[in-house]
Amino acid sequence: MKLVHPSAWSLSTKLAVIVCLVVVGVATVIGVGVAKKDRDALRDALAGQARLLARWVATEAGEPMLRNDIWPIYRLVRQTAAEGDANRKTILTIMVLDTDGLVVAHLQPERNPIGLPLAVHDDAERRSLASAMTVTGPTAFEDPARRFIEGVAPISVAEKRLGVARVRLSTEQLAEATREATMIVVSRTLPLAAVGSLVGIILSLGAVRTLKQLAESMARMGRGEHVPLMLKGGDEIARLGEAFNRMAEEVAAKQRLERELAQSEKAAALGRIAAGVAHEVNNPLAGILNCISTIRDHPEEPRLIERYLPLIERGLLRIRAIVRDLLIEQRAENASEASEPARLDEIREQILASIANRNIVLDWNNDVPDSVQVNRPRIQQVVLNLVENAIHAMPTGGRLRFAAVIADERFLRMAVEDDGIGIAPENLPRIFDPFFSSKPEGTGLGLWITARLLQAMGGTIDVQSEAGSGTRFSIRVPYERRGDGPAQQ
Amino acid sequence: MNFWPQVRGGGDGVTRRRFGRSTLGLLALTAVWPVSGLAGEAPVRIALTAAAVRDKLPFYDRWAAYLTKRLGRSVQFVQRRSYHDTLEMLRAGELDFAWVCAYSFLQAEDAGIADFVAAPVFHGEPYYRSLIIVSRDSPAETLADLQSKSFAFADPDSLSGYVVPRAMLRDSGHDPDHFFRLSFFTWDHGQAIEAVAEKVADGAAVDSYVWEYMAAMRPEIADRTKIIDRSGQFGFPPMVARRGIEPALRRKFTAALFAMTDDPEGRNLLQALMLDRFAAVPLSHYDSVREVLQRSLQAQLHVQSQNMPR
Structure with a gap:
């Protein structure tokens, strides 16, 4: 499947995904909360058990310790662990240390020989040992690495402190509870998300169907059809x-x-x-x-x-x-729409001929290459009409300017400008009307025809004029490129 | 304060042990009630100590019932934690018979507390030894290899579980008081074997009879230990009678023990104890024990005199 940016997804997909995300999100937030609360409660319970076990060992070990009777203390440790195991509490270790930190009894006697200082392998162990040695009452804490919860209780008989009892319960149970809670959340969330997504899809399909129809109808309306x-x-x-x-x-x-x-x-x-x-x-x-x-x-x-x-x-x-x-x-x-090269320079000679014995100067600036395709007869007619008008506007001579450029990808821009008598402001709105002419001998059809030709080609015409100082006609007319080839001069 | 005692002979150590024992006596007192109360007469009380195997207490109910039938009087086995307690109770008339260590027997005889009744015969002989055991995977090969290790003794009044191993150390030129890093009492040979099996103690000195019994009956414990040294043989822990007991009762009791081989039930009981029979032996049988005892006492006196302030 091709990856598409979410913004380009269909509305039905978006809605389904949003519903799905919301359901999963809510379920996850609740699930994580429940699992955490569950874990905290279990942790507290486990801490309570660790404290209780440590206290039990401390109480039972007091008298034998006072008598230097080691064997019963080890038996106590072993039996406590066995009972813990029977109650499905994983006791990692139980130890009894004297006030100098020497091992009196340890659940793992081989690795922790009695009568020697407790072997500590890392700083965390050293710190927890140091804090255990100074406890004043039964207490429990969680290992920083969260592997176990340790219960510690001081051992004292008749106010004499003899040592300390430490019990470590595995937090595996907690991890398992958290895993279970997570599994429950996941197993509840997946069907919920599936149902939610299904509902979302059905709802959104209903909504989207109308929207789709709307889009289609709009498109058809653009083509001039009307389907309610x-x-x-x-x-x-x-x-x-x-x-x-x-x-x-x-x-x-x-x-x-x-x-x-x-x-x-x-x-x-x-x-x-x-x-x-x-x-x-x-x-x-x-x-x-x-x-x-x-x-x-x-x-x-x-x-x-x-x-x-x-x-x-x-x-x-x-x-x-x-x-x-x-x-x-x-x-x-x-005239047919057939395109042919513009060849605007062709009409230059014609214009020069018509101004030959008048006092008129022609400025000819044609920047349109021949590769540009236009409806040549119409364009030439338009230019000739405008030039004719300009010549008539300069009975005593003047300057006639013609410019043609490619305006953009679709349009040519041309201008015909004179510095003749100009058009009276009151006449400007009517110059493109048929049979309107300010010249006694004019038919009043020239500009009308020009405007009609441009309109037929999809072009436009604008006029700027000031009585006494001249007139400028600007036209825009669409063109095509010949083939894909580059423009040629 | 250092919790660890230096195990040593002499006054200080004895005082400490006495204090311990008197407290323990109360804690460890576990009486086995009489199987049937015969009207009029008090039950005959027999004390069991570390010398006896004590892993299956219901066995002693059966033995008590058997002896009750033979004596025509209610018989009751009572558990005593230490030999010392047992001797004190014999002295006080609280017990009629006791199965004690040979060392305790000599102490009791010398003190006029008890008399010999019968000696069990084990593997055809009324002898036993002290065994030095270590964990099965221990690198130690002799008692000397256990220097600065932890060690379990059975009872301070036990021949095989205390006196003999200390004598063995002295004989090899070591000071038994400072040889081990740490030593403790388990008050029972079986428990000493377990302490080694569990690796709480690096080594222990135990009664050869108890070790053999455990090897046969509780191999899951004994098989985790191995013997690295053994002493010479000594007279087997005897059954003794309180001095001053009715002669008729003593005779009847002795006869009942001797006659156990005569009936299936008695043989069955002996088999459960892994003993051949009970037999009479001359007191000279315990001479080797007395010899060790005297040597130990001399050594202790020597240490004491050295420690005496001038």
């Missing part, structure tokens, strides 16, 4: 589901509304365009028809033809310009 959630119960998650269902309905309603609105807007725009076309075409047509009518009414006046023919021609040219622009717009809108 099937909800059970009335808990927080169910309420969340309800809220989601309501929200989804509202979103759907809003989307419907937006679609309808867009539809009606489109219809309205179409109407406006149609009206604009009608109006724009109607004016020259009316003039032309007027001219023709006048000519027909006065056949005797050949000068009229001479006078009106240019007017008729101008009117027809205007109509042709409008139709041409509309065709361009139509072509552009229908």
Whole structure:
């Protein structure tokens, strides 16, 4: 199984693990507490027994010691140990020492010969011997290494101190009790943890099912579908589901509304365009028809033809310009998405030609390599439209700037800037409307078409302008890289 | 204060021992009640000491019942811890018979307290020895190897368990009072064997009869010991009678002991004691004991005179 960071675990796993940990944690805390208390109680009991045994040996050994009668003292030691063993108390050792620390009797006589100082092998033994030799009454203490509990009792007869009795009980019993308690805790905890985890899994699966549905529904909503959630119960998650269902309905309603609105807007725009076309075409047509009518009414006046023919021609040219622009717009809108190298430098010559006999300087800064793929006809149309506008804005000449760079992984950024007459602030909001033009001879379709082209490509256009000092159009348009190859110049 | 006594002969040691014994006498007094109370007459009391084997006390009930039948009087065995106590009770008329060490017997005879009744015959002879035993895995090979070790004696009035080993030490040029690091009394030969088996004592001097008995009956104890030295032979601890006892009772008792081989029950009892029979021996039989006794006394007197303030 692959290890996954806990933060990435599914909610059902997390909940099960948390429940499991909590159950095991609580059981462990309680178990450790119980085991410790148990051990302490047993320890105290053992200490009491050690004290009692030491006291018993001390009492019984007093008279024989007074009489230098060694053998009965050894028998006492041996018998006490035997009785301790019979009572399942592991007596590690019993010893009787005189006031000089010489062995009077020892349960292990071979290693602790009588009449010799007690053999001590380490500092802990030495310290416990020293403290045992000075006890004033029966006492018990636990060995620092916790191997045994020692009971010590002074031996005295008629106020004369003769020595000391020491009894050591194994703490194996304590360890065993602790082990048993631990086993009980473990054996109780495991099933509890298993049951707890199972409950946790079932509960979390219930909760998570709704959440999963929610996530799926959200994803489908992103794709425009709307599937209401099937909800059970009335808990927080169910309420969340309800809220989601309501929200989804509202979103759907809003989307419907937006679609309808867009539809009606489109219809309205179409109407406006149609009206604009009608109006724009109607004016020259009316003039032309007027001219023709006048000519027909006065056949005797050949000068009229001479006078009106240019007017008729101008009117027809205007109509042709409008139709041409509309065709361009139509072509552009229908142009395929096929990407091809940008080759922006191609249009540079065209621009130079159009400013040839005007007092205009061109600053051309194209940093877009040919490897960049764009919809070339549309882009070129956009740039040409903007350049045309700029040229018109500088009737007395000026400086025309063009710059193109790769903005980021997805977009190119281009700017067309002039230092011409600028746009009056009140006109700025309307410059992208069809048939809006501040120029008497303009069709008012150029910027509208530009904006429509960019919109079709997924790009944007911005304008900054100040009356008298110039205008700057900034556009962003998406691009692709040719293959995976590096950009080429 | 040093708890350890220097075991030595002489006045100081004797005083200490007397004090010990008088206290012990009360503690260790374990009476075996008469099997049947015959009306009118007091029971016949026989004392058992370290000379007898005492590991199976119900045996003595059986023996008492047997003797009761033979004597026509209730017989009671009583346990006495030390020979000294036993002699004192014989003197006081508290006992009728006693099974004592040869050394105690001579002391009692010399003091006019008791008379010889019968000597047990062990392995065909009325003799026994003192054995020096050590733990089975002890490196000691002779009594001399036990210098500065701990040693168990049976009883200060025991021939095999005290007098003889001390004499053996003296004979080999050692001072028995300072030879051992530490010595103590177990008041019983069997217990002395056990003290060595348990390695409380590095060595002990025991009655050869008791050791053989233990080797046969309690091998789990005796097998943990081995014999490294043995003395010459001495007259076996006899059964004695209080001087002044009714002659008829003494005769009857003696006859009953001698006749134990004549009936199955008596033979059975003798077998349990690992004895062949009870027999009469001449008093000269105990001459070797007397000799050791005198040598020991002289040695003690010598030590005492040396210690006397000038």
